Amino acid sequence: MKFSEIIDRLYKGEMFRRYSSPAWAGKFIVKQIPQTVPAEVVPRMTSLPDHAKAFIGTMGDGSISYHDQVLLVEANDYCPKPHATYYIPTWEDIFADDWLVC
Structure with missing residues (x-):
């Protein structure tokens, strides 16, 4: 799925991650209410x-x-306790077609 396809779905409360990027292991994005x-x-x-x-x-x-805030939530071996920070997509994220629903 492309980034442009997930924007409306973020408004609906869905969570997304990239699946072919090792940097996204244990991470997902979600739009705050x-x-x-x-x-x-x-x-x-x-x-x-x-x-x-x-x-x-x-x-x-x-x-x-x-x-209008999107959070990057992370919990993995480097960060065992989930934490959240702001998320601003990179150009790589914007043009990637490997987004999927969590």
């Missing part, structure tokens, strides 16, 4: 530094929204 974190929750977030939380509290209604 857009969320708004309410102002009263932002100060308790453990994923933001205190200074950022304080600054966000001075903006708008103090909430924070995130959207």
Whole structure:
């Protein structure tokens, strides 16, 4: 499957990986579900530094929204505990035809 074919399916919650690239062993991508974190929750977030939380509290209604993020999730011999980071496709990923549903 080509990368262009998976974009709409990421919106539907499907997960994908490349199968012929050794660099993709134990990895997959998924689109995060857009969320708004309410102002009263932002100060308790453990994923933001205190200074950022304080600054966000001075903006708008103090909430924070995130959207349009694709995560690369990895769990393999090098990283036995699953972790996630942002994913930006490379040109190789974009033109590859070895994508498959997880």
